[in-house]
Amino acid sequence: MLRSMYSGVSGMKGFQTKLDVIGNNIANVNTTGFKSSRVMFKDVMSQTMSGVTPPTDGAQGGVNAKQVGLGVSIGSIDTIHLAGSAMTTNIPTDLRIDGDGFFVVSMTGEEDNAFLTRAGDFHIDAARNLVTSDGMFVMGTDGVITLDDEVTSFSIAQDGSVLATVEGATEVIAQLGVVKVVNPEGLEKVGGNLYRMTLNANPEGEFEIGTANDAEAGTGSIIAGQLEMSNVDLTGEFTEMIVAQRGFQANSRIITTSDEILQEVVNLKR
Numbered sequence: 001m002l003r004s005m006y007s008g009v010s011g012m013k014g015f016q017t018k019l020d021v022i023g024n025n026i027a028n029v030n031t032t033g034f035k036s037s038r039v040m041f042k043d044v045m046s047q048t049m050s051g052v053t054p055p056t057d058g059a060q061g062g063v064n065a066k067q068v069g070l071g072v073s074i075g076s077i078d079t080i081h082l083a084g085s086a087m088t089t090n091i092p093t094d095l096r097i098d099g100d101g102f103f104v105v106s107m108t109g110e111e112d113n114a115f116l117t118r119a120g121d122f123h124i125d126a127a128r129n130l131v132t133s134d135g136m137f138v139m140g141t142d143g144v145i146t147l148d149d150e151v152t153s154f155s156i157a158q159d160g161s162v163l164a165t166v167e168g169a170t171e172v173i174a175q176l177g178v179v180k181v182v183n184p185e186g187l188e189k190v191g192g193n194l195y196r197m198t199l200n201a202n203p204e205g206e207f208e209i210g211t212a213n214d215a216e217a218g219t220g221s222i223i224a225g226q227l228e229m230s231n232v233d234l235t236g237e238f239t240e241m242i243v244a245q246r247g248f249q250a251n252s253r254i255i256t257t258s259d260e261i262l263q264e265v266v267n268l269k270r
Contacts, residue, residue: 003047003068005258010071011251014041017074018244025232033119033193034230035079036237042075081184084118084231086223092155093130095120096228097212099220101178102195104139104209105132111209114139116179118228119193134192141175141209148173158221159213177209178219 018039028034046067053063086096097103102116115136122138125131130138130145137144145162147154151173154164160176181187186200199205212222 002258007071008251008254015248029232036232040075044070084229090225093122096223096226101219104177105136109137109144115194139177145174156224178212180217
């Protein structure tokens with residue numbers, strides 16, 4: 001069989017994966033805190049037809065190797081952790097991180113099974129806990145953030161301090177937790193705008209809940225009344241879609257041409 005046919009097949013598979021990623025990006029163009037992805041290709045091992053010949057003094061020059069590539073494969077699917085645009089909602093529980101930090105949420109209220117997120121559309125439930133839309137607890141530096149019954153109003157400062165009004169006096173009742181990740185691309189997407197910590201995101205896959213406005217940690221500040229929107233660029237995605245579509249068509253043409261050549265070989269017997 002012709003090498004070109006298998007190269008065309010690998011190319012079609014690669015561009016199909018690229019279209020899958022582009023489709024997911026476009027589908028999440030309005031998802032709060034969503035980070036777009038991109039596909040990077042790499043060539044497959046090349047077959048060496050003849051090796052390198054070094055130059056010989058006074059005899060002949062060097063000769064380069066003759067190699068034929070065997071197609072393409074997926075090098076990586078990267079998550080682009082650039083900040084999305086800010087949308088002002090003026091809702092006190094809508095929070096945006098102006099920096100590189102992540103919010104910490106947990107289904108059980110324990111740090112051991114916590115997840116990270118950039119989506120700050122939080123709410124106050126019937127038990128006066130700060131939770132996500134899915135009912136996960138928003139973690140502070142001292143655990144679950146809960147408003148006492150005496151609290152009549154509250155606000156969240158840029159450093160994550162929860163300022164509550166109790167009997168006419170304002171006091172800090174909790175501190176919102178923020179985590180800085182060494183390699184955000186190493187986080188694992190688990191759905192629901194959540195990320196799971198991995199061994200390639202932080203050393204030993206561990207993290208410590210810190211505070212916002214920490215200049216040394218670089219967690220960034222918290223802006224109340226705003227949400228971070230998706231960082232998907234529709235112009236770039238549609239351009240990449242055209243490139244992927246043409247690449248898919250070109251590789252399918254390689255397979256068609258290779259098939260026609262094989263048909264001519266078969267017809268030699270006639």
